[in-house]
Amino acid sequence: MSRHFDAIVIGTGQAGPSLAARLAAAGRSVAIIERHKFGGTCVNTGCIPTKTLIASANAAHLARRGAEFGFQVNGDVRLDMKRVKARKDEISGKSNKGVEEWLRGLKNCTVIQGHARFKSPHSVVVNDEVLEAEKIFINVGGRATIPPFPGIHDVPFFTNSSMVDVDFLPEHLVIVGGSYIGLEFGQMYRRFGSQVTIVEMGPRLIGREDEDVSEAVRKIVELEGIQIRLNAKCISLAKRDSGIAVRMECTEGSPEVVGTHVLLAVGRTPNTDDLGLDRAGVAMDEHGYIVIDDQLQTNVPGIWALGDCNGHGGFTHTAYNDYEIVADNLLNADHRRVSDRIHTYALYTDPPLGRCGMTDAELRKSGRAALAVKHPMSKVGRAIEKGETQGFIKITVDGETKQILGAAILGTGGDEVVQVLLDVMYAKAPYTVVQRAMHIHPTVAEFLPTVLSKLEPFA
Ligand SMILES: Cc1cc2nc3c(=O)[nH]c(=O)nc-3n(C[C@H](O)[C@H](O)[C@H](O)COP(=O)(O)OP(=O)(O)OC[C@H]3O[C@@H](n4cnc5c(N)ncnc54)[C@H](O)[C@@H]3O)c2cc1C
Numbered sequence: 001m002s003r004h005f006d007a008i009v010i011g012t013g014q015a016g017p018s019l020a021a022r023l024a025a026a027g028r029s030v031a032i033i034e035r036h037k038f039g040g041t042c043v044n045t046g047c048i049p050t051k052t053l054i055a056s057a058n059a060a061h062l063a064r065r066g067a068e069f070g071f072q073v074n075g076d077v078r079l080d081m082k083r084v085k086a087r088k089d090e091i092s093g094k095s096n097k098g099v100e101e102w103l104r105g106l107k108n109c110t111v112i113q114g115h116a117r118f119k120s121p122h123s124v125v126v127n128d129e130v131l132e133a134e135k136i137f138i139n140v141g142g143r144a145t146i147p148p149f150p151g152i153h154d155v156p157f158f159t160n161s162s163m164v165d166v167d168f169l170p171e172h173l174v175i176v177g178g179s180y181i182g183l184e185f186g187q188m189y190r191r192f193g194s195q196v197t198i199v200e201m202g203p204r205l206i207g208r209e210d211e212d213v214s215e216a217v218r219k220i221v222e223l224e225g226i227q228i229r230l231n232a233k234c235i236s237l238a239k240r241d242s243g244i245a246v247r248m249e250c251t252e253g254s255p256e257v258v259g260t261h262v263l264l265a266v267g268r269t270p271n272t273d274d275l276g277l278d279r280a281g282v283a284m285d286e287h288g289y290i291v292i293d294d295q296l297q298t299n300v301p302g303i304w305a306l307g308d309c310n311g312h313g314g315f316t317h318t319a320y321n322d323y324e325i326v327a328d329n330l331l332n333a334d335h336r337r338v339s340d341r342i343h344t345y346a347l348y349t350d351p352p353l354g355r356c357g358m359t360d361a362e363l364r365k366s367g368r369a370a371l372a373v374k375h376p377m378s379k380v381g382r383a384i385e386k387g388e389t390q391g392f393i394k395i396t397v398d399g400e401t402k403q404i405l406g407a408a409i410l411g412t413g414g415d416e417v418v419q420v421l422l423d424v425m426y427a428k429a430p431y432t433v434v435q436r437a438m439h440i441h442p443t444v445a446e447f448l449p450t451v452l453s454k455l456e457p458f459a
Helices: 016-025 040-044 047-064 081-104 180-192 211-223 316-331 360-366 381-386 414-426 433-434 445-452
Strands: 002-010 029-034 107-112 116-120 123-125 131-137 142-144 172-175 193-200 226-229 233-240 244-250 256-259 261-264 269-270 303-305 344-347 353-357 368-377 392-398 403-408
Touching: 002 016, 002 123, 016 029, 016 180, 016 316, 029 131, 029 256, 040 081, 047 081, 047 180, 081 107, 081 303, 107 344, 131 256, 131 261, 172 180, 172 244, 172 256, 180 193, 180 211, 180 344, 193 244, 193 256, 211 226, 211 392, 211 403, 244 261, 353 392, 353 414, 360 392, 360 403, 381 445, 392 445, 414 445, 433 445
Parallel strands: 002 029, 002 131, 029 107, 131 303, 172 193, 172 261, 193 226
Antiparallel strands: 116 123, 123 131, 142 269, 233 244, 244 256, 344 353, 353 403, 368 392, 392 403
């Protein structure tokens, strides 16, 4: 028994549903397959739940700062974790339901629930049924990496997927991994009221950022009472009477930290190991990411890979951009490419970090002549008014073209403000466009012209 479609989409993450809808609207018959929750990581265990939980944590944090702002809270600020989770469930659940209902309501689109495996380059098997199509789009995403730490199977641990369903307050949460996900959960749980220790294998937090960014973020979270353990080589886990020990060989401090709960946040693994890719002949790299060209085609004609599974992004906006590239190229005879996009993302600590383009380290490596400026948030009016003066604005500009090369805005509104610079980068316009623009007062963005007036040779 086999069914034929014009296109098959595997996975309903951040690229698949929009692509299915666009193809179906263009009159193609489409099958979209989902094995677990509609909407994938972002909707169910990633961006939406974490940002919803962070909003609760930040509200509690601000309430604790009442005296600074001239109000009083009677008694301690205590979180009702069941209510916090219920709020998250409602917001995340609405998105999950919305994706499913949208897909099920699409003309020309058949929704199939089950695990898809390739049978051949043009067919997949789901629930013992064979589906065939000339074009197959893989959008299977990724999952939390479970590292082979000694003792890992002897103790309970959380990943991002189980952590977003916690409805109690861990007494002492030990987070293994001091990068984006670990830091977001760490600050969140500290603000909920847990004791938090972050154990990082590398010499600094968020190792892909410039050192000054890592250092500033470290200071921000340490100031709130989060314990940081760096250079944690040889991590192992073990049971203790009082909880779970995360053992490490650190250059300083005790060789182990004992917490009541452990969260693993040490990276992501693509969901490509159970997809039967060998039967289709689709090539993967040594980390299991599907190899793609600049238009997201795999080595097998008629098969594309979009989103986290291709290793060219790791964000919701990169997965969505993958969909736009594929859809425009296929349906509008466009020539959009992955390499046309500019690297951009945010870290949702409070204050957040908004990033675009090159880091200073990348710029230094490129050897190009450049100008640079770094300005503290403590000298930005809007930040002072809000009482949120931590962080800085950092921008680099090409010495010849005057085009913006990169920016890091660690500070209030950093995730939004950085996009003023991003759009000018896409326009390939010189920084003077931002410098001469009139912005709204009082905002952080209005300060960008002043910051840009202080550019100096990049060292
Ligand atoms: C804690 C956390 C916080 C995050 N925060 C942010 C953020 O703030 N901003 C941001 O941009 N990004 C964030 N991300 C990353 C973002 O969630 C992902 O980049 C994004 O969801 C990737 O989307 P995707 O479409 O590639 O895959 P996914 O969203 O992972 O979807 C893949 C889907 O495919 C399904 N699937 C897999 N295999 C099969 C199969 N064989 N058959 C059928 N179905 C299958 C899965 O069940 C899943 O539903 C976060 C991630 C995490 C973990």
